[in-house]
Amino acid sequence: MIPIQLLRKVSVFQGLTDEQLERIAGLCREETHSAGSLILKEGEPAEELHILREGRVTLEMGIRMWPERRVRQMSVESLNAGQPFGLSALTESDIWTMSARALDNCRLIVLQGRDLLYLMESDRAMGCEINRGLSNVLAERLRYARLGLTEYLGHRQVAREQTPEESTAIRRIQYGINFRWIAIIGVVLITATANMVFGIHFSTLPIFIIASVIGLYNLAFWRYTERLESAEAPNLIPQVRRYVWVQSAADLVATTAIVHFAGGVENPLFLYYVFHVILASIILPYRSAYLLATLAVGLFTTLVGLEYLQVIPHVHLQGLVPPDLYLQTPYVVAILFGFGTTLYISTYLTTAVAGELRKRQRETAALHDRLLLEAKELQRANEELVRLDKLKTYFLAMASHDLKTPLAAVQSYLQVLLGGFVGELEDEHRRMLERCSIRIQELFDLINRFLDLAQIEKGKVVEGMGVISVQELLNSCAEEVRVLATERSQELRTDIPAELPSVYGSPDHLKQAVTNLLSNGIKYTSNGGTITLCARELGDYIEIEVCDNGIGIDPEDLPHLFEQFYRGKGGETAHGAGLGLSIVKRIVEAHQGQIWAESPYADGKPGARFAFTLPKGKPAGLKIFGD
Ligand code: ADP
Secondary structure (H helix, E strand, O other), rough: OOOOOHHHHOOHHOOHHHHHHHHHOOOOOEEEOOOOOOOOOOOOOOOEEEEEEEOOOEEEEOOOOOOOOOEEEEEEEEOOOOOOEEEHHOOOOOOOOOEEEEOOOOEEEEEHHHHHHHHHEEEEEEHHHHHHHHHHHHHHHHHHEEEEHHHHHHHHHHHHHHHHHHHHHHHHHHHHHHHHHHHHHHHHHHHHHHHHHOOOEOOOHHHHHHHHHHHHHHHHHHHHHHHHHHHOOOOHHHHHHHHHHHHHHHHHHHHHHHHHOOOHOHHHHHHHHHHHHHHHHOOOOOHHHHHHHHHHHHHHHHHHHHHOOOOOOOOOOOOOOOHHHOOOOOHHHHHHHHHHHHHHHHHHHHHHHHHHHHHHHHHHHHHHHHHHHHHHHHHHHHHHHHHHHHHHHHHHHHHHHHHHHHHHHHHHHHHHHHHOOOOOOOOHHHHHHHHHHEEEEHHHHHHHHHHHHHHOOOHHHHHHOOOEOOOHHHHHHHHHHHHHHHHHOOEEEEOOOOOOOOEEEEEHHHHHHHHHHHHHHHHOOOOOOOEEEEEEOOOEEEEEEEEEEEOOOOOHHHHHOOOOOOOOOOHHHHHOOOOOHHHHHHHHOOOOOEEEOOEEOOOOOOOOOEEEEEEOOOOOOOOOOOO
8 A cells, every 4th residue: 555654745635634645545556657658648538646656757738839830749847756647537537638758767656536536525624625735736737837838939939030130131132122123113214215205216125125024033032032031941141142142143134234225335324233232232241242243343344345346236325425435445444444443332331331230230139149048047046036935935834833833742741741740850860851941942942033034034024013112112121131131140231211212113023133132142241241221312213232241253253143044153152043133133124224233342342232223203115014
């Protein structure tokens, strides 16, 4: 049979009595699964509840992000020992289950859902406890599933998103395509106007044919750009650049053809080559841009040269320039020189500006990625903090119940023994039992301090605040510790003016803070010493101080006194856990005051002085429950 100690650790069975656990254990059997095997398959009805005894199991779910996409397996949660799965065995059997896969070789405790349900129905109290545990597990699992999904979608978005550089490049290609449509209309209009309005005669048909060819390839480019835009390729830039190169080369060839049929060197619009070169230089790297400028210069020079050498026929623009202009060497050379320099200078200027812009874009993208990563890390750290906080709450609950209850029982038995209720004790035995009792009391005090600290952190100080008289508070603190001082023949002096204004605070916590300082004063001062408690008005504050002429504090201990668990060198002479002063500090700060320590104080007097301030009246910005 499965030992009930094991079942007690299972989250859904917590809070059940031994007898109830024994009844559940009677239903359980053990199973083992090797690493990688599928224990439960998604969609199949789960009839058995599984509890992981050893190893790790991952819960998986198939998720289809978009209607036409394939289903992807997503890990919802990774389970450790003590966690249950196959919970749908306790619901209608057709409710969807998640897949469960063994990550290591696993040992499982398995029980029929039906049998457990029957037990839960026959013992309603037990049913309630188990249901409570189940809802906690389900809530937690839902939270994990939500986190997993968010992260998954986040990654997807990042993967799909084009880098700023890529999307800018694609946008520019689109500008280029739009510009080409305008250019085609422009070519047609200019040709028609020159021919019909200005009476410049040349054959227009070849130009219209070339314009149509440009229109066709622009259509093809337009379709291809749309495909490129939705591409999920990891790095689009080289593809985009090749594509721009092809487009620009096609444009240059088409422009050369138009220039040839529209008068060659006679036509001043040959300068339109510049537009192509500028557009390409914006997207292409330096080398490709210069190569393209060279191609443009080469094409135009070849055209003009071939016409000049009369290898190919020259189209004359009748009515615009003299017919032999294309044969006049100085004119042709001047045009080619002007053309070449214009193209190279334009390329130089454009690539310089575009290169700088690209660099900035890359830097921004890198910064964006880094921020995204940092945000993720912060989120993870935050989740870890939440987990630790839960652990702390659990520990505190455990400390207050599981630790204090047995201690109280032991202490009361010791008191019964020491009180002689079960017979007279030998002196030696009595001394031993008394020492036990003292140790138990110290342990009690330590646990109480832990709990105090947690309560203060949770804002409990602020909850119990009201108007209090400082004089009454301090006098009652002094009376509380007077016995301790008298036991050590110490003098406890007080100097508390009657006319001190009241403060706004939590009486219990302030009392705790002052008695803590006084007890420390008594603890760290040798027999016969003096401890003084004073209070005075100091501007908007009241200053409360506890001085002693005891052992004092080492200079290197001073900056750390208020840290949790810090014990100074003087601490070696007395018992303690190093929590007292950190509690006092938190109480004072919750009242918007300040605390500090000095040693030696006032003209090198030996001993220590602890002082803290409290604002008079209700401090601004203090939020009280119910305010
Ligand atoms: P504990 O007294 O339990 O060690 P505290 O937080 O109250 O923890 O004090 C921290 C340390 O500060 C002590 O270990 C001790 O070294 C030093 N200390 C506190 N009060 C005094 C005092 N009045 N005189 C000298 N040392 C002190």
